[in-house]
Amino acid sequence: MPAEPSENSELHSSRWFAPDSLRGFGHRSRLKGMGYDDEDFRGKPVVAILNTWSDLNTCHSHFPERVKEVKRGILQRGGFPVEIPVMSLGEMMMKPTTMLYRNLLAMETEEVLRCHPIDAAVLMGGCDKTVPALLMGAISANRPAIFLPAGPMLRARWKDQTLGSGSDAWKYWDERRAGNLCDESWGQIENCIARSAGTCMTMGTASTMSAIAESLGFTLPGASSVPAVIAEHSRLAVATGRRAVEMALADLRPSSFLSPTSFDNSIVTSMAIGGSTNAIVHIIAMARRAGIELTLERFDELSRTTPVLANIRPAGKFLMEDFFDSGGLPALLKELGEHIDGTRQTVNGQTLAENISAAEVIDADIIRPLDNPISATGGTFVLRGNLAPSGCVIKPTAASPRLLDHTGPAVVFDDYARLKAKLNDPASGITGDSVLILRNAGPQGGPGFPEWGMLPIPDHLLKQGVRDLVRISDARMSGTSYGACVLHIAPEAAVGGPLGLVQTGDLIQLNVAERSLNLLVDDDELARRRAAWKPRPPRYTRGYGAMFLKHVTQADVGCDFDFLHHGDETPDPDIF
Structure with missing residues (x-):
């Protein structure tokens, strides 16, 4: 007997699974060959979990557990979860630099979302370049997508010193070179400075880009500052899976909530948290994927009027766990008041203002008020x-x-x-x-x-x-x-x-x-x-390196590939 047509022909995935055709038979039968039944996938939103985990990406070492939790949320809302591994850009292990491969992951993300029967995606990243790469690809593919940040690692201690990964590595290395730190102490710091799974616990590029993802509307409220290994992060993963199914049914795409004002919000956020200088390159690249010609001048304009409120290393003295305990990004955004346009829609279907309405600052030294900033003007x-x-x-x-x-x-x-x-x-x-x-x-x-x-x-x-x-x-x-x-x-x-x-x-x-x-x-x-x-x-005359050198743009326009900027819509793949 021929298979029944899908109950939800509006889903993108129905093009694969609904037709009473030889190709439809092939798609369904191969899922059944993996042990799935009609009840698992017929008429249900297919939610892809794009996972940048690897054994050489220390920031994402907790992702195997988080994938299970995301799947749990997808199943709770009646979706069909599928995990798809994509390139893992582990900042600490890759040479010459993960930035060489940001655009490759962005291309892979875009094409994975386009060529598969996917109705929505959960983007799992955190380590520096995974965040902009996943978002760039999702913006270009323009499929419903929600971002799950890896979260920062827990604060570390050495003797009586609180350590911040990265920043303190530089500091103590200089002290060792100056003759002020012995080999034994250096080894002790090496053993304890990276205390848990998760990204750097300072306001480095990873935490900066996760905050930017939240300010753009790509995450659930407060997601960007939840530490990687606490219970709240597990619950965030489940909630993100549930929301991805709802986004698929609503067909809530990046193009429906991204605007020039969204990117202004991201710039203001970056300035107010004292964020990484890398953010400028990534924000420009993401904006151009959305068809918004963002320039350095706009960063300078907003820098002149945006105070730095986050007292977080390396610009301040606290760490990301302290930031989370003090109210996290929602509290900082609320403190910014009119510097942020709260009317922008986000992936949970509410506006930014609605998402932060109940937020409060717990410690006014960690998240400063407007009248007592770290700096009166932006961090960059x-x-x-x-x-x-x-x-x-x-x-x-x-x-x-x-x-x-x-x-x-x-x-x-x-x-x-x-x-x-x-x-x-x-x-x-x-x-x-x-x-x-x-x-x-x-x-x-x-x-x-x-x-x-x-x-x-x-x-x-x-x-x-x-x-x-x-x-x-x-x-x-x-x-x-x-x-x-x-x-x-x-x-x-x-x-x-x-x-x-x-x-x-x-x-x-x-x-x-x-x-x-x-x-x-x-x-x-x-x-x-x-x-x-x-x-x-x-340096390169063949392979990906040669393509990179031929097509990469300069820093002031985002270092993206020139052929990946916003343009005519790429057609969906033909289904026969």
Whole structure:
């Protein structure tokens, strides 16, 4: 007897499972070959769980349990859960950088959602690049999708010190190089600094991007700050699964709630939490996937009017677990008041204002009030000048104030290998007034735009007590990093940007208050240097690396592939 047609022909998956045809027979029979029956899937929303777990992604080591919980929620609402593994981008294990592969995961996410019988998706990510990659792909595929953040790990302790992963690793490494920390203590810190599953417990890129996902409307309320291994996170996973089924039935797609104002909310959120500089690149890429031509100018406009309220490392003194206990992102968004447009719809069907209406700040030192901010203006500034005509960024709240208005002589390193080889050479002549320059570390030059921007301070300066220098590069830096680091110089040196023309001894002028960065060399001399400049041969000539180099855009426009920006709708696959 031929199979009965699906009871819900409006579902996208019904194109696979409803037809009384040879192909429909094939789709159904193969599910039955895996042990499923008609009762499991016929007429039910198919909810894909896109899982970025792997044994080499420490941030996601709890995901096997969370998948079970998401499935439980999907089943509770009458859906059919299917787990689909997608590329895992583990920040701590991948070389040269996970950023090289963000766009690959975004492409995989988009195509997985397009080519399978999927009515909605739960996107499971957290480690830095998994968040924007999953969201970029979901925005382009425009299928109902909800994001489940991995959550930050628990706070760590060493002796009487509270440790923040990332930020304290940099700090204690410098102390070890300065001769102030013995091998035994260093080993003890290594054993305890990553206390549990989950992402870095500072306001690094992972926590920043999860907060941005929530402010865009992609998560359930409060999801972005729930620690990874507490009971609330398990309940969040179940609730996310339930909501995914409801989204499938309502056909609630990203295009129905994303707007220019949504992305303004995400920028304000990033500024107010003192978020990672990486967020700028990712927000621009996501916006362009949605057809919104977001520019660096908009970041600068909102930075000038947005206070930093989250007292979280590396810009502040607390950790993400403290932030959660103090009310989390909903409390901070409510405190921001009119800085946030609360009318924007979110994945739970309510507006942002409705989602945060009952939120309250528990500790006013962790989430500051508007009249007592960490900083009166945003956590990230956009700079311009003849050294960065297309813009660059700095996180002034994480820098030494004395260096925010500084003119000093450049010490230039042509690539990271030369930096490592020559940094501690006395002949380099590096002093506390020097401006360290690293070039050929951008999207093309790295390649892949690695996190090399927090350039190390030479050993001899560390021993003198120096803990910060002006450092300038076309690289990124970890969201857990700190210091007077000017990043994302655009255009980068590898494509002929002015950074490639700097010579050791040139004076560099940085004035953060005036949002300026300039090379104090006259135009005639720069013209002579430009005439002599020659590009380096490409690092990759085949495979994914070659495609990356051919199509990746510059930092100021998101480092996405040029052919993945919003355009004509990609047709659904034909079903025969």
